Amino acid sequence: MMRDLVIVGAGGFGRETVDTVRAINRGKPTWRILGVIDDSPSPANLNRLAALDLPHLGGLAALPPRSAVALCIGAPADRSRLAQRLEPDVELPSLIHPSTQIGSLFRHGHGLITLAGTSIGTNVRVGDHVHLNAHAVIGHDVHLSDFVSVNPNATVSGECAIGTQVLVGAGSTVLQGLTVGRGSTVGAAACVTHDVPATRTVKGVPAR
Ligand SMILES: CC(C)(COP(=O)(O)OP(=O)(O)OC[C@H]1O[C@@H](n2cnc3c(N)ncnc32)[C@H](O)[C@@H]1OP(=O)(O)O)[C@@H](O)C(=O)NCCC(=O)NCCS
Incomplete structure (x- = not known):
C-alpha cells in the first residue's frame, strides 16, 4: 500500500528529492506525494512545482495529518530547527x-x-x-x-x-x-x- 508523503521545501533539494521518490516508486510503489509545504516559495519555484504536477499545499500549518515528511531544507541549521518543531509527532523516513x-x-x-x-x-x-x-x-x-x-x-x-x-x-x-x-x-x-x-x-x- 502506498503511503502519503509531503515534501517540505520548494527549493532545489525539495524538487530533487521528488526525483528520488519517483525513482523509488519505479522499483516499488511506496510513496504518494501529496504536495509541497513551503512558507514562502518564490514565483519561479511555484512554476517549477507546477511543471512537476505538484501542488503547493501552503505553509507548515497546512501539513496534512498522518502524512510522512521529507525534510528538504538544504541549510543544516534551518533543517535542524524545523526537525525540532516536527518531531516526534511526524514520521521523517x-x-x-x-x-x-x-x-x-x-x-x-x-x-x-x-x-x-x-x-x-x-x-x-x-x-x-x-x-x-x-x-x-x-x-x-x-x-x-x-x-x-x-x-x-x-x-x-x-x-x-x-x-x-x-x-x-x-x-x-x-x-x-x-x-x-x-x-x-x-x-x-x-x-x-x-x-x-x-x-x-x-x-x-x-x-x-
Ligand atoms: C565559502 C562560502 C561558504 C562563503 O560564503 P560567504 O561567506 O557568503 O562568502 P562571499 O560569497 O561573501 O564571498 C567572500 C569571498 O570569498 C570568496 N569565495 C566565496 N566562495 C568561495 C569558495 N568556495 N572558494 C574560494 N573563494 C570563495 C568570494 O569570491 C569572496 O572573495 P572576495 O572578498 O575577494 O570578493 C560559500 O561561497 C560556499 O562555497 N558555500 C558552499 C555552497 C555550495 O556548495 N553550493 C553549491 C550548492 S549545490
Missing part, C-alpha cells in the same frame, strides 16, 4: 535513491535523503537528517553526524568525522582521517587538509 552505491555495514538514522549517484563506502555511520546530494562520495569508515549536508560531487575521504550541522560544499574534498567540527562550512571546491574546528568557514586549496 529515509529516502535513498536506488542508484546509491552502499557499502557493507552501513548504518543510518532517520530522515536520510540521497540523490542519484551517491556513493557510500564500507562501514559508514550516518546520523539523523543527513542530505547526500548528487554524486557525493563518502569514503570508508566515515561518521557523518546529524544534519550534515554533503553537496554535489563533494568527497569525504575515509575515516573522517564530520560534526553536526556541517555543510560540505559542492566539489570539495576532505582528506582522509580529518575532523570537521560542528556547524562548520567547507566552501565549494575546497580541499581540506587539516582538522577544522567548530563553527568555522574554510575555503580554497588548501582550505583555510
